[in-house]
Amino acid sequence: MKITTVFLDRDGVLNVNKSDYLLHEEDVSIHEDVPAAIKRLTKAGIQIIIVSNQAGIGKELITRRTAEAIFDKVICGSEANGGHIDDYYYCPHTPDEGCNCRKPGIGMFVRAKLEHDIIMEESVFVGDGFGDAQAAKHLKIPFYLVDQGWGPVTKVKCDAGNIPYIPVKNLGNAVKDIIKRNKG
Ligand SMILES: [Mg+2]
Numbered sequence: 001m002k003i004t005t006v007f008l009d010r011d012g013v014l015n016v017n018k019s020d021y022l023l024h025e026e027d028v029s030i031h032e033d034v035p036a037a038i039k040r041l042t043k044a045g046i047q048i049i050i051v052s053n054q055a056g057i058g059k060e061l062i063t064r065r066t067a068e069a070i071f072d073k074v075i076c077g078s079e080a081n082g083g084h085i086d087d088y089y090y091c092p093h094t095p096d097e098g099c100n101c102r103k104p105g106i107g108m109f110v111r112a113k114l115e116h117d118i119i120m121e122e123s124v125f126v127g128d129g130f131g132d133a134q135a136a137k138h139l140k141i142p143f144y145l146v147d148q149g150w151g152p153v154t155k156v157k158c159d160a161g162n163i164p165y166i167p168v169k170n171l172g173n174a175v176k177d178i179i180k181r182n183k184g
Pocket residue numbers: 009010011012013017127128129149
């Protein structure tokens with residue numbers, strides 16, 4: 001089965017996840033492997049969708065406007081080699097709000113599926129957080145766990161909780177595997 005959509009977590013996958021919240025545009029730092037990986041997916045005709053928890057908005061640590069400026073910068077940097085990210089979704093709520101969009105909830109994925117005609121059976125998710133791993137499990141889609149950001153912590157939690165994942169160094173390595181699958 002061919003993979004036609006790749007969902008991406010943002011912080012820790014595309015950009016360096018330095019602390020809990022990325023609050024300033026000038027702190028955006030794109031992982032080195034990312035622009036080439038995004039270009040590779042685009043060239044292969046694979047749709048790319050970002051799904052990101054941004055509870056800093058709900059906690060009033062950051063405005064929506066700044067949050068979106070940061071998204072612009074992350075996307076722009078990720079597309080630097082000529083790749084294209086199709087869309088991004090974020091959950092602005094705090095964990096206490098009990099929304100259904102915050103990962104491990106699947107609200108953002110469901111919305112993306114409707115808006116972009118995504119076939120879930122042909123999708124994978126790349127992330128660094130435990131909520132990412134759990135969301136992928138709920139969706140029954142393969143989960144690539146990067147060894148960056150929360151990755152090492154998440155690996156321990158996944159092992160303890162029997163949550164499946166495919167370990168990779170970074171997005172570049174996940175993309176290598178995705179392209180190989182599509183050729184196989
Ligand atoms: Mg993350």
